[in-house]
Amino acid sequence: MGFTIEPADTQEIQPLREQYRREMDCQIIHDSLHARPGWTASFLIKSASRAIGYGSVAKGGPWSEMPAVFEFFLRPDFRLEAFEIFRAFLDECRATRMEVQSNDQLITVMLHTFARDITSEKILFRDHQTTTLVRPGAAVRKTEPGDIGMFESLGFDARADWVLDFDGRLAGAGGVLYHYNPPYGDVFMAIAESFRRRGLGSLLVQELKRVCREGGHVPAARCRTDNIASRRTLQRAGFVPCGHILTGRLCPA
Template sequence: MNFKAAKVSLQDILPYRDLYLQEMNRQIRYNACHQRGWSDSYLLYADEIIIGYGAVKGQEIADRDTIFEFYLLPLYQHLATRIFAVLAHVSEAKYIEPQSNALLLTTMLYEFGTNIRAEAILFEDDRVTRLSVPDVVFRSKEEYESTFGKKVEDGSGFVLEKGGEVIGSGDFLLHYNKPFADLYMEVAEGHRNKGLGAYLIQELKKVCYLAGRIPAARCNINNKASKATLLKGGLRVSGCMLLGEVKRQESN
């Protein structure tokens, strides 16, 4: 059987990427790399039959050194090792960077990679919470500015207000695969460790759903405070971002 990886346009891989997104059914961390032109696309062939696709981005935006998506049609997934070797060779990839819930590429990472580490924790929605904080009100940016005549300095769409002052802010980002969105928030330094972060996440989840999106989030693997906040706010761990170097082939 002959295998081939051919560089193509993004448009060429979209039918297969739709199947990948359906299979994943969760937020794709580097989805925007496709939309912003920060990746190269490859169709994968076995005996001239298209069996899937791969995508390569860079550790730096201008580079193309990292395989970050790898999908094969179910009928051909038993060929993963053989076609991935071709993709890695043709693309000259130096790194493999899956999210651990993308099982096929994660398997390839552990087969073809070395110096593997986790760099971020991924979260998805888990449960409804009913947190509250006395004298603290969750408001939209517009409501806060019209009520108090003050600007929200960081531009976030939502704030926590206490006594007319902003003590926390956050929003959700939409440059991910639909219907998912990415939550972010920050609590003012003098108001931390009071449950405000988890309350803010809880309320951001609500407005995210009302906007027709499913909330997700991430944090650095070493940020224990953020992890605890996201879990308390009703999210759960769904995976990790992994990174490894492609093993160098030994020359004879």
């Protein structure tokens, strides 16, 4: 089979990206990179002038010094040539690394075939169960202007629009980010050091999941692979692990 690989803009690969999103059927961690000007370089893969796939490289922000392949999609009837096409894509895009999510089967196979020094940076979680956790003395409410001044000293994210009070004191903060592929929302939160190991983190995650669902979205989450406390917190709130963010160094042809 003959094929060509050529630079493309986001609009040119959009129909294939929609097919990719449907096939993934989960939160796509790097989905929003395409909307950031100058952050990605994409390539359209064609056979006999027909678009059969695409590949994308992150090259802005944290990837500016080490461009990384983060998406690779082929129409199912062209995957018999997947290894050859991916090798040609690598020759064209000049990336030095890969950063993929393991629940994307095709690109994960490519990662383990063409990359070395593969490590897991984060664990991905999907919603599995609605919990009914209760903690006497704890209450979750919307962030108020007076709360924000304490966020930095407590280690809270400035984007948090919900807080958790415990016995009248500010104990945690979090929110849901919606700039991923619809309908997913990414739950994030933090608990102040002096209030940890009391079950407050799981309670806050539970309530953020509720807010997410009430807005018509599907909750998702992630944490660092080595963060055992966060893993337990997310699982107690009804999340289950569903994948990893994997990185690897690409080898010369």
